[in-house]
Amino acid sequence: MPYSGSVPDTAARPRDWMTRMACRTEDPDLFFDHAREHEARLVCVARCPVRSECLASVKATERGEHHEYRDGVVAALTGHERWRLDADAPVYRGEPAHLPLAGPEPCGTYPAMLRHLWLDQGMDGVCWSGEVRREYANRHWPKKGRRPKAPR
Numbered sequence: 001m002p003y004s005g006s007v008p009d010t011a012a013r014p015r016d017w018m019t020r021m022a023c024r025t026e027d028p029d030l031f032f033d034h035a036r037e038h039e040a041r042l043v044c045v046a047r048c049p050v051r052s053e054c055l056a057s058v059k060a061t062e063r064g065e066h067h068e069y070r071d072g073v074v075a076a077l078t079g080h081e082r083w084r085l086d087a088d089a090p091v092y093r094g095e096p097a098h099l100p101l102a103g104p105e106p107c108g109t110y111p112a113m114l115r116h117l118w119l120d121q122g123m124d125g126v127c128w129s130g131e132v133r134r135e136y137a138n139r140h141w142p143k144k145g146r147r148p149k150a151p152r
Contacts, residue, residue, distance in 0.1 A: 017050040017053040017067060021129075022043050022047040022048035023044070023048065024042055024048070028104060031074070031139070032071060037073060040076075041131065042074045043071060044073065045076045045128070048074035051075055051076065052120050054074065055074075058074045058075055059082075059086070063088050064089055064090075065086075065089060066089060066092075067080055067084075070083050075117070085099055085101065085118045093098035099111065101115040102116060108126045108127060109130055113127045113128070133141070
């Protein structure tokens with residue numbers, strides 16, 4: 001084949017990272033089903049090689065938006081969590097306040113896990129085990145009655 005003189009286009013594009021997202025091969029309904037929230041988080045935290053880029057993009061896109069405009073699990077955070085962590089988002093009367101993440105939250109708690117995810121810090125096993133315990137309790141919480149026993 002003769003040389004055409006053209007150079008292949010190899011320039012990086014601003015959203016090239018989207019071709020490497022782990023969620024591209026998943027069922028989109030997974031990220032919008034509240035009952036499967038933990039499973040969606042797992043895809044983001046454990047399998048996604050571009051979670052940092054996804055988090056930066058969603059922060060820039062949703063900055064200052066109310067929670068009514070945030071849906072699904074993105075970068076391992078639900079729309080409501082992203083709203084509560086966004087200091088620029090409006091809070092109307094009767095809604096919970098924003099979550100301040102000063103850093104003293106003990107690992108293994110829900111606020112510490114949110115801090116790790118929102119600040120794009122590495123997720124340690126202690127914080128992730130707190131999420132696993134929270135998910136287990138949410139699934140096995142009786143409609144009426146006592147708190148479930150912890151798994152052995």
